[in-house]
């Protein structure tokens with residue numbers, strides 16, 4: 008198959024490209040390099056099945072052309088991460104709403120399947136454990152910029168489902184939960200794993216926001232990619248929304264302790280108020296645990312990599328980068 012990955016020089020997109028190339032597919036990776044890096048795809052630039060296109064998803068003509076050439080689109084390009092969204096909500100909304108609109112419209116014109124990368128952020132600040140795909144979303148005020156990422160991703164989902172129902176566009180929506188692994192950018196989407204690993208390797212204080220009792224479910228990138236590939240290939244997933252995640256719930260403090268131990272770091276673990284990083288007008292969510300039942304049932308997907316093993320790989324990669 009010829010596959011288009013938007014955001015193909017980004018963290019998940021570049022791993023997805025590796026996996027699809029290894030399976031013998033042709034990959035076109037589109038990225039405007041705003042957050043992605045050539046270093047992430049350098050090893051593929053000479054691969055006969057790989058083509059990198061530097062460009063923007065907002066460029067309608069380019070998207071028309073690339074989408075026509077490909078059989079399936081993994082739409083991953085987005086302004087990602089609370090930090091970027093809070094600092095430039097306008098850019099985030101333009102890319103994450105209009106950009107997705109361009110991709111879906113072009114895909115519809117050519118009837119190409121789209122796998123849309125959404126996020127656990129769409130659940131907002133609900134405290135429910137084992138969040139199922141059809142659960143209610145609980146959003147904060149529009150005056151808190153953090154929620155524009157969640158809102159944009161939710162709008163993307165609505166748009167994709169509308170194209171599916173009204174125009175028969177084949178779409179699968181996948182909600183990633185805190186993916187981590189090699190190529191994470193410590194300056195990038197604000198991955199707490201990347202931040203803690205680098206602080207620990209530098210023997211700097213590991214900075215936990217609040218009391219650290221807030222929890223997340225971390226998914227190693229090999230599992231993130233496996234779920235994404237299945238979403239693109241399993242017919243029964245068409246028109247569905249699926250959590251791509253590992254169910255295990257880990258507190259941020261526990262994560263900090265694990266990373267400190269695994270790096271052998273002399274760092275201390277310190278607690279900072281959220282406002283220090285994100286300003287006064289910030290809200291966090293204290294719990295986010297996925298239900299993985301639907302992805303298992305429909306895709307046969309089960310995240311395999313335990314947190315300790317994934318962290319070992321990720322820390323090893325950061326160590327090698329030094």
Ligand SMILES: NC(=O)c1ccc[n+]([C@@H]2O[C@H](COP(=O)([O-])OP(=O)(O)OC[C@H]3O[C@@H](n4cnc5c(N)ncnc54)[C@H](O)[C@@H]3O)[C@@H](O)[C@H]2O)c1
Nearest residue numbers: 014017018019039041042043063064084085126183185186
């Ligand atoms: N990493 C996670 O844990 C996570 C969690 C939930 C959802 N997601 C979603 O997964 C997708 C990939 O995220 P990632 O973690 O790999 O982040 P990333 O920042 O590494 O990848 C996004 C890529 O999109 C590119 N991009 C941004 N705007 C663009 C534009 N206008 N045109 C073309 N390219 C553009 C960036 O340069 C970057 O390479 C995103 O849609 C994100 O919202 C990721």
